[in-house]
Amino acid sequence: MSQKEIPYKIYLEESEMPKAWYNLRADMKNKPAPLLNPETLKPMTAKELSGVFCDELIEQELDETTAYIEIPEDIRNFYKMYRPSPLVRAYCLEEKLQTPAKIYYKFEGNNTSGSHKLNSAIAQAYYAKKQGLKGVTTETGAGQWGTALSMACSYFDLECKVYMVKCSYEQKPFRREVMRTYGASVTPSPSMDTEIGKKILAEHPGTSGSLGCAISEAVEVASKTDGYRYVLGSVLNQVLLHQTVIGLETKTALDKYGVKADIIIGCAGGGSNLGGLISPFMGEKIRGEADYRIIAVEPASCPSFTRGKYAYDFCDTGMVCPLQKMYTLGSNFIPAATHAGGLRYHGMSSVLSQLYADGLMEACSVKQTEVFEAAEKFARVEGILPAPESAHAIKVAIDEAMKCKETGEEKTIVFGLTGTGYFDMMSYEKFHNGVMTDYEPTDEEIETALKRLPKLDV
Amino acid sequence: MSQKEIPYKIYLEESEMPKAWYNLRADMKNKPAPLLNPETLKPMTAKELSGVFCDELIEQELDETTAYIEIPEDIRNFYKMYRPSPLVRAYCLEEKLQTPAKIYYKFEGNNTSGSHKLNSAIAQAYYAKKQGLKGVTTETGAGQWGTALSMACSYFDLECKVYMVKCSYEQKPFRREVMRTYGASVTPSPSMDTEIGKKILAEHPGTSGSLGCAISEAVEVASKTDGYRYVLGSVLNQVLLHQTVIGLETKTALDKYGVKADIIIGCAGGGSNLGGLISPFMGEKIRGEADYRIIAVEPASCPSFTRGKYAYDFCDTGMVCPLQKMYTLGSNFIPAATHAGGLRYHGMSSVLSQLYADGLMEACSVKQTEVFEAAEKFARVEGILPAPESAHAIKVAIDEAMKCKETGEEKTIVFGLTGTGYFDMMSYEKFHNGVMTDYEPTDEEIETALKRLPKLDV
Numbered sequence: 001m002s003q004k005e006i007p008y009k010i011y012l013e014e015s016e017m018p019k020a021w022y023n024l025r026a027d028m029k030n031k032p033a034p035l036l037n038p039e040t041l042k043p044m045t046a047k048e049l050s051g052v053f054c055d056e057l058i059e060q061e062l063d064e065t066t067a068y069i070e071i072p073e074d075i076r077n078f079y080k081m082y083r084p085s086p087l088v089r090a091y092c093l094e095e096k097l098q099t100p101a102k103i104y105y106k107f108e109g110n111n112t113s114g115s116h117k118l119n120s121a122i123a124q125a126y127y128a129k130k131q132g133l134k135g136v137t138t139e140t141g142a143g144q145w146g147t148a149l150s151m152a153c154s155y156f157d158l159e160c161k162v163y164m165v166k167c168s169y170e171q172k173p174f175r176r177e178v179m180r181t182y183g184a185s186v187t188p189s190p191s192m193d194t195e196i197g198k199k200i201l202a203e204h205p206g207t208s209g210s211l212g213c214a215i216s217e218a219v220e221v222a223s224k225t226d227g228y229r230y231v232l233g234s235v236l237n238q239v240l241l242h243q244t245v246i247g248l249e250t251k252t253a254l255d256k257y258g259v260k261a262d263i264i265i266g267c268a269g270g271g272s273n274l275g276g277l278i279s280p281f282m283g284e285k286i287r288g289e290a291d292y293r294i295i296a297v298e299p300a301s302c303p304s305f306t307r308g309k310y311a312y313d314f315c316d317t318g319m320v321c322p323l324q325k326m327y328t329l330g331s332n333f334i335p336a337a338t339h340a341g342g343l344r345y346h347g348m349s350s351v352l353s354q355l356y357a358d359g360l361m362e363a364c365s366v367k368q369t370e371v372f373e374a375a376e377k378f379a380r381v382e383g384i385l386p387a388p389e390s391a392h393a394i395k396v397a398i399d400e401a402m403k404c405k406e407t408g409e410e411k412t413i414v415f416g417l418t419g420t421g422y423f424d425m426m427s428y429e430k431f432h433n434g435v436m437t438d439y440e441p442t443d444e445e446i447e448t449a450l451k452r453l454p455k456l457d458v
Numbered sequence: 459m460s461q462k463e464i465p466y467k468i469y470l471e472e473s474e475m476p477k478a479w480y481n482l483r484a485d486m487k488n489k490p491a492p493l494l495n496p497e498t499l500k501p502m503t504a505k506e507l508s509g510v511f512c513d514e515l516i517e518q519e520l521d522e523t524t525a526y527i528e529i530p531e532d533i534r535n536f537y538k539m540y541r542p543s544p545l546v547r548a549y550c551l552e553e554k555l556q557t558p559a560k561i562y563y564k565f566e567g568n569n570t571s572g573s574h575k576l577n578s579a580i581a582q583a584y585y586a587k588k589q590g591l592k593g594v595t596t597e598t599g600a601g602q603w604g605t606a607l608s609m610a611c612s613y614f615d616l617e618c619k620v621y622m623v624k625c626s627y628e629q630k631p632f633r634r635e636v637m638r639t640y641g642a643s644v645t646p647s648p649s650m651d652t653e654i655g656k657k658i659l660a661e662h663p664g665t666s667g668s669l670g671c672a673i674s675e676a677v678e679v680a681s682k683t684d685g686y687r688y689v690l691g692s693v694l695n696q697v698l699l700h701q702t703v704i705g706l707e708t709k710t711a712l713d714k715y716g717v718k719a720d721i722i723i724g725c726a727g728g729g730s731n732l733g734g735l736i737s738p739f740m741g742e743k744i745r746g747e748a749d750y751r752i753i754a755v756e757p758a759s760c761p762s763f764t765r766g767k768y769a770y771d772f773c774d775t776g777m778v779c780p781l782q783k784m785y786t787l788g789s790n791f792i793p794a795a796t797h798a799g800g801l802r803y804h805g806m807s808s809v810l811s812q813l814y815a816d817g818l819m820e821a822c823s824v825k826q827t828e829v830f831e832a833a834e835k836f837a838r839v840e841g842i843l844p845a846p847e848s849a850h851a852i853k854v855a856i857d858e859a860m861k862c863k864e865t866g867e868e869k870t871i872v873f874g875l876t877g878t879g880y881f882d883m884m885s886y887e888k889f890h891n892g893v894m895t896d897y898e899p900t901d902e903e904i905e906t907a908l909k910r911l912p913k914l915d916v
Contacts, residue, residue, distance in 0.1 A: 007472045008538035014465045080466040081550065081841045092539065092613075110568050112843040112878070154838040155550075174632075174883035180890045181837055379639055380612040383539045385570040420570070422880045425632035432638045 009086040010253040017084050018248040019071060021241045023060075024279040025351060026067035027286050030358055032237070032350035033325035035061075036312060041456055044322050051223050052230045056127045060238040069241065071123075078122045078155060079245065082111035087253040088417075092381040094401070101404035102259075103397060105417040106250045106277065107384065112178070113148035115387065115419030116273050117233050120242035121145070124231040125152035134227030135159025139189065139214030142168055142342060143175030144387075144419065145233035150182035160184040161228075163191065163217045166209035175423055189214035196220055196318065210334065211344065212317020219320060234270030235315065235324075235349055243276020250414065251280045261292060263400055265415040267392035268296040268305065268363070269342050271349030277416040278361070285360065294361040295400075296352065297392040299371070300440045302335040304328060304348045305356055305363035307446055311453055313347055323454060326353040329441075330449030336439040340368055340427035341388030346449070366395050367438040372431040374398055375421070387419040388427055467544040468711040475542050476706040477529060479699045481518075482737040483809060484525035485744050488816055490695070490808035491783035493519075494770060499914055502780045509681050510688045514585040518696040527699065529581075530588075536580045536613060537703065540569035545711040546875075550839040552859070559862035560717075561855060563875040564708045564735065565842065570636070571606035573845065573877030574731050575691050578700035579603070582689045583610035592685030593617025597647065597672030600626055600800060601633030602845075602877065603691035608640035619686075621647040621675045624667035633881055647672040654678055654776065668792065669802065670775020677778060692728030693773065693782075693807055701734020708872065709738045719750060721858055723873040725850035726754040726763065726821070727800050729807030735874040736819070743818065752819040753858075754810065755850040757829075758898045760793040762786060762806045763814055763821035765904055769911055771805055781912060784811040787899075788907030794897040798826055798885035799846030804907070824853050825896040830889040832856055833879070845877040846885055 025031060034043035049058045060069065071079075090103040108116035128136050135158050140146030146162040153160035162184050169176055169188035179186050189209045190197040194217045200207060207213075222230035233239065254261060264281055266274035274296055284290040296305055304327045314331040315321040328347040335344050355361050368388070375391035377398070378384070386394060397415040404411050421428065430436040483489060492501035507516045518527065529537075548561040566574035586594050593616050598604030604620040611618035620642050627634055627646035637644050647667045648655040652675045658665060665671075680688035691697065712719060722739055724732035732754055742748040756763055762785045772789040773779040786805040793802050813819050826846070833849035835856070836842070844852060851873040862869050879886065888894040 008535075009472075011469045077466075077549075081546075088539075091535075112837070112841055114880075151841060155841075173887065174880070177883040177887045177890060178843060178880075181834055181843060181886055183838065376639055379570070380641065383570055383609055383613075385636060385639060422572075422632070422636075425635040428639055429631065429635045432635060 006089050006257050008091060009088050010257065011086055012084040012249060012253055014080055016252055017076070017079065018245055019076070020068035021071055022244045022248060022279050022283065023063060023067055023069055023241055024283055025064045025237065027283045028354065029286065030354055031064050032354040035322040035324055038319070038323050038454070052219060054124070054127045054131050054133065054229050056130065057124060057238050060241055061236060072126060075123055075126050082118065083245065084249050085110060087250055090382055093378060096381045097398065097401050097405065099401040099405040100408060100410045101401040102410065102412045103401055104412070104414045106246055106414070107417045108246060109384065109387070109417065109420035113144060113151055114422060115144045115148065116243060116246060116276065117145045117148035118151060119245050119276070120233065120239045120272065121148035121152040122155065123242040125149065125156045125158055128229060128231070129156040129158055133158065133229055135161060136229055136231045137161045137163070137218040137222040138231050138233070139163045139211060139218045141165050141211050141344065143172055143179065143423065144342065146184070146186070147175060147178050148233070149231065150179040150184035153184065154182040161221060162186045163189040163214040165189055165211055165214050172423060189217050191217060193217065194220045210317065215316045216318035216320060234272040235345065235347065237351060239272045240275035240279070240349055240351055243272045244279045246273065246276040246416065247278060247280045250277065259412060261414045262411040263293045263295065263413045265295045265297060265393045265396050265400070265413065267343060267389050267416070267418065268298050268348065268352070269389065270345045271352040273416055273418045275349050275352055282355065282360065295396060296356070296361060296363040297396045298363065298365050299335070299339060299341070299343050299392065300365040300367045300438065301339040302329065302344055303365040304346065306365045309450055310353060310357055312456060313453055315347065324350050326350050327356065329446055330452050332452055333449035338437050338439050340430070340436070341424065343389050343392065364396060366392055369431070369436055369438050371395050372428065372436060384417065385421045386417060387421045388424050390418045393417070464547050464715050466549060467546050468715065469544055470542040470707060470711055472538055474710055475534070475537065476703055477534065478526035479529055480702045480706060480737050480741065481521060481525055481527055481699055482741055483522045483695065485741045486812065487744065488812055489522050490812040493780040493782055496777070496781050496912070510677060512582070512585045512589050512591065512687050514588065515582060515696050518699055519694060530584060533581055533584050540576065541703065542707050543568060545708055548840055551836060554839045555856065555859050555863065557859040557863040558866060558868045559859040560868065560870045561859055562870070562872045564704055564872070565875045566704060567842065567845070567875065567878035571602060571609055572880060573602045573606065574701060574704060574734065575603045575606035576609060577703050577734070578691065578697045578730065579606035579610040580613065581700040583607065583614045583616055586687060586689070587614040587616055591616065591687055593619065594687055594689045595619045595621070595676040595680040596689050596691070597621045597669060597676045599623050599669050599802065601630055601637065601881065602800065604642070604644070605633060605636050606691070607689065608637040608642035611642065612640040618642040619679060620644045621649070621672040623647055623669055623672050624665070630881060647675050649675060651675065652678045668775065673774045674776035674778060692730040693803065693805065695809060697730045698733035698737070698807055698809055701730045702737045704731065704734040704874065705736060705738045708735065717870060719872045720869040721751045721753065721871045723753045723755060723851045723854050723858070723871065725801060725847050725874070725876065726756050726806065726810070727847065728803045729810040731874050731876045733807055733810055740813065740818065753854060754814070754819060754821040755854045756821065756823050757793070757797060757799070757801050757850065758823040758825045758896065759797040760787065760802055761823040762804065764823045767908055768811060768815050770914060771911055773805065782808050784808050785814065787904055788910050790910055791904070791907035796895050796897050798888070798894070799882065801847050801850065822854060824850055827889070827894055827896055829853050830886065830894060842875065843879045844875060845879045846882050848876045851875065
């Protein structure tokens with residue numbers, strides 16, 4: 001098919017939308033290492049997880065054999081409100097770069113949560129409702145995940161308690177009000193609602209909070225409140241599973257037009273968007289049906305893949321969650337305050353960690369001023385104002401397209417544009433005013449943080 | 459065709475997108491009254507307008523006979539970056555309301571400007587570029603139009619100077635930074651750049667500015683700067699013309715599924731979105747090919763149609779622009795500061811004014827707390843967080859759907875959802891906190907403002 005016949009935006013028909021999520025673990029030769037109980041150091045059982053998580057989500061979390069898991073009709077109907085998301089051919093960016101590369105991006109920002117997070121939020125809310133629960137708790141930093149979950153809970157008439165890192169609560173009132181519009185209760189963390197919150201406030205009265213503390217509060221409330229469970233927006237296997245709608249739609253759209261991707265690029269914080277985008281392609285790669293270069297892009301200020309250690313570690317700062325084997329910078333590693341976007345998690349999805357350890361994907365890190373330069377260049381030609389997180393992938397997609405310009409190769413590059421930057425304009429302002437700085441942790445900082453790794457021989 | 463076969467979102471193919479704008483004036487039996495030169499009281503000529511506006515846009519402004527005006531290919535390509543916009547079947551809202559009515563909305567918010575404004579911004583930037591101009595000036599209040607124009611100018615490498623009402627410049631830094639991301643210069647108005655700005659600052663040193671003052675500054679800079687013209691985001695005939703892409707796409711999508719609309723609803727400030735949405739339907743109505751109820755919804759705090767006078771008036775507070783015959787509240791009428799959204803213009807499109815005077819459409823006004831209630835209800839079931847402006851149409855669409863519930867009629871209701879409310883969260887916050895108030899001008903206030911109408915017998 002000639003290039004000109006490919007539209008600017010490929011929208012699938014509703015009938016072409018995926019009816020099942022794809023569970024990459026079923027095809028992985030080396031399975032990701034299991035979650036461990038921090039006390040017994042034995043794999044967590046479904047029963048042990050059931051006080052915190054919903055039952056069917058635990059099944060999905062532990063399932064390593066079922067390749068396709070049906071998407072319930074209620075979730076598919078919700079997906080129809082904002083999906084299929086467009087796969088966009090970046091004709092304008094290609095022309096601006098004067099590259100022979102063909103660039104596509106899967107745009108997940110066209111919904112009120114402003115990102116891909118909604119794909120998993122609606123699934124988690126659905127299973128909570130199905131289990132007859134009253135509500136769920138979660139934490140949120142900047143508010144993307146909290147917004148998505150609020151929307152999902154509103155749809156299923158579930159209560160939603162969000163613990164929002166205090167400094168974000170105060171500095172990002174817009175996100176807070178979006179959550180309230182969807183009926184969520186939003187509490188600045190640390191709060192007096194919980195034992196851990198009271199303890200932290202007693203020790204550090206002026207603290208502005210942290211994600212680790214907000215997680216601990218949300219988990220505590222979920223486990224102590226009748227009819228409540230805790231839900232999480234990234235890192236977990238179940239979240240990657242739900243996010244495979246991104247990759248499945250992308251693959252169907254490319255196949256429909258006979259396009260074969262050469263390079264697939266995504267940003268990586270906890271790994272949910274990247275895992276969701278690449279899963280079907282990685283499945284083909286593992287099964288030897290096709291080959292792809294797959295690149296994870298992380299911030300230089302929080303470089304789990306590129307400078308972390310592959311080891312069992314705590315998933316949270318409070319050390320209350322199970323141990324997970326992953327690339328990690330240490331569970332109390334916190335990126336510098338000058339770091340603008342998300343992608344702040346100290347660890348990484350265990351699925352992606354295993355794939356990276358097996359040499360099936362690459363990783364690279366980029367500096368934030370470069371990221372905002374790429375974001376602005378992209379916005380001016382493609383129209384969409386990207387989230388800083390998403391712009392990590394843009395930066396590397398542009399780099400790869402420029403390499404094609406040098407070599408003359410007509411490679412097909414596909415990247416994930418996870419969301420919009422409407423609530424990140426304070427960071428753009430810093431960039432415009434020339435006061436944005438770059439930061440990379442020193443080797444000593446990372447070594448110090450890694451000293452907190454649990455001591456175990458597994 | 460059975461209802462179930464209609465998808466949640468109807469996306470046209472690129473090949474089905476309109477190739478020409480539809481000029482409703484060609485079909486109107488009573489043409490809108492011409493713009494008058496305020497000095498001679500004779501119709502403005504193209505030559506008189508050419509110092510301020512671009513040449514081809516003036517042609518479009520004055521053209522009352524050409525029914526279809528071709529959309530240049532460059533504009534159609536830009537449209538492809540964010541259009542066709544979806545026509546959404548509001549299945550979830552229908553279910554929530556338990557109404558037999560079928561509700562559809564044309565959603566124009568899925569682009570970075572967050573509204574339909576981009577449809578005309580790109581056209582105006584294109585003609586400015588084609589004329590070999592260096593740049594354009596404009597004013598913006600909350601920033602929706604300024605953002606759209608910045609994006610359009612960035613695409614065509616045109617300079618863009620935006621005069622932003624000072625209080626918005628300070629209170630809405632996000633919009634300002636979006637404009638800067640697209641390379642626009644944004645100046646708080648009144649400024650020391652212009653004679654009128656200096657004059658106002660000398661008289662009122664602490665003023666927080668007004669739209670009328672920003673218009674005057676933008677017009678002054680355009681007329682005094684080589685290679686510059688002034689552009690406007692609503693009210694004008696040319697803007698309604700460009701916005702007919704909304705209505706044309708809507709009609710094609712409905713026709714494709716064999717759906718006949720009964721009621722068409724849109725919010726009305728200057729009238730560009732409403733005019734664009736209804737034009738093709740109104741054309742059929744005028745030609746006797748079909749009948750529709752068409753409803754303009756305006757804020758009770760700025761009720762041009764429902765409480766204004768149909769008369770020649772000044773288009774701007776500064777009284778420098780031509781006179782236009784329209785429904786008006788008087789050129790220095792300013793809605794109360796407690797009014798949250800846009801739709802603040804004292805007058806109305808002359809095309810829509812004529813249609814309303816001829817009894818071809820209805821108008822009603824709604825209070826802002828009702829509007830925010832409707833907005834929140836809609837957001838919770840349909841996902842999209844609407845702009846306060848757009849929520850005026852939602853409010854009346856829900857009212858009409860509830861009437862159908864009473865009567866059992868299965869009417870088809872179509873409304874325009876012009877944009878998203880991400881930058882309006884401070885207003886939502888007021889609503890959540892129960893401190894939002896309603897306001898309606900008294901008869902005396904309107905009478906006083908109308909005393910400023912120019913005295914002429916036409």
